Amino acid sequence: MNSILNNRPELAREVNKVAETAGYLWEKGWAERNGGNITINITEWVDDEIRQMPAISEVYPIGATLPYLKGCYFFCKGNNRRMRDLARWPMENGSVIRILDDCASYVIIADNPVKPTSELPSHLSVHNDLLSKGSPYRASLHTHPIELVAMSHNPKYLEKDVATRLLWSMIPETKAFCPRGLGIVPYILPGSVELANATIAELADYDVVMWEKHGVFAVDVDVMLAFDQVDVLNKSAQIYIASKNMGFEPEGMSDEQMKEMSVVFKLPK
Ligand code: 13P
Ligand code: ZN
Numbered sequence: 001m002n003s004i005l006n007n008r009p010e011l012a013r014e015v016n017k018v019a020e021t022a023g024y025l026w027e028k029g030w031a032e033r034n035g036g037n038i039t040i041n042i043t044e045w046v047d048d049e050i051r052q053m054p055a056i057s058e059v060y061p062i063g064a065t066l067p068y069l070k071g072c073y074f075f076c077k078g079n080n081r082r083m084r085d086l087a088r089w090p091m092e093n094g095s096v097i098r099i100l101d102d103c104a105s106y107v108i109i110a111d112n113p114v115k116p117t118s119e120l121p122s123h124l125s126v127h128n129d130l131l132s133k134g135s136p137y138r139a140s141l142h143t144h145p146i147e148l149v150a151m152s153h154n155p156k157y158l159e160k161d162v163a164t165r166l167l168w169s170m171i172p173e174t175k176a177f178c179p180r181g182l183g184i185v186p187y188i189l190p191g192s193v194e195l196a197n198a199t200i201a202e203l204a205d206y207d208v209v210m211w212e213k214h215g216v217f218a219v220d221v222d223v224m225l226a227f228d229q230v231d232v233l234n235k236s237a238q239i240y241i242a243s244k245n246m247g248f249e250p251e252g253m254s255d256e257q258m259k260e261m262s263v264v265f266k267l268p269k
Contacts, residue, residue, distance in 0.1 A: 003091055004050065004110035011045040014222070015075055015090050021223045022077070023087035025143050028231075031083035036143040036215065037117035038086075038223055039076045041127050042096070044138075046073045055098070055107035062104055063121045063193050066128035069099040074127070078114035099124075118191040125196040126203060126219060139223040144215040145230055147237035148182075152212045158184050163210070169252030170236035172261055178229045179267040182216075183209035190214060208233060 005012040018038050025031040050073070074097050077086055081093040095114040097106045108114070117123065123140050130137045157163040164181030168174050183206030188195040190211075199217055202209040208218040208229050216233075220226035243250035253261075261267065 057108035068131035076116035167236035
């Protein structure tokens with residue numbers, strides 16, 4: 001089949017990382033039906049031939065004007081598409097889009113006219129913000145991790161850094177591999193520009209943010225690393241819940257043990 005990935009090994013490698021991650025999300029039970037979405041900024045792997053490719057869709061509005069995305073390209077999970085299908089057939093369940101020169105609209109260019117995820121306003125606003133800050137991050141991931149979402153149903157875990165401190169203290173690796181912690185975005189309608197703006201604001205201080213009673217949104221250099229950050233946080237949530245199920249409040253690492261970790265691992269917080 002003629003695909004934009006043919007003879008483009010670097011682009012194919014990045015899309016394959018999305019497919020591999022989509023499989024993990026399904027296996028973990030975090031991706032019921034079409035739940036969750038992934039976008040990656042692929043602009044650095046786009047050649048002149050791709051830049052000449054015609055649109056295969058109408059022009060769609062983004063809903064926001066995002067100046068740093070002018071002429072950028074993204075691979076996006078499709079709206080209403082399943083992660084378990086994206087895992088096996090990424091180019092049939094996702095598409096490559098080009099941001100147009102008005103920075104407020106896009107077209108689909110390959111392989112199929114699969115309309116991108118309904119959370120595109122959040123994903124693209126975040127990518128715009130990352131580029132404006134010179135960040136090396138090129139991937140954003142939204143998923144529905146069971147235990148973290150469960151915690152977001154209790155207001156005490158929505159207070160600033162309460163969940164972060166608790167999750168960090170469950171197992172040393174969580175702070176080491178999610179060193180900026182878990183930000184909190186109060187419940188906002190999925191797919192809205194308001195949710196996008198609240199997400200950007202919180203990502204100034206965190207790499208992973210909780211969307212109250214919905215899921216998490218994570219960013220990193222690539223999609224595997226974004227997934228890893230959510231995975232270590234959710235593992236801690238599982239340890240916390242397992243302790244509670246055994247009938248006790250887990251002790252957690254002490255402040256001193258956490259401080260020692262931060263010094264040795266040179267962590268930012
Ligand atoms: P999409 O199918 O549009 O990606 O939506 C899934 C989702 O999780 C919305 O928050
Ligand atoms: Zn969702």
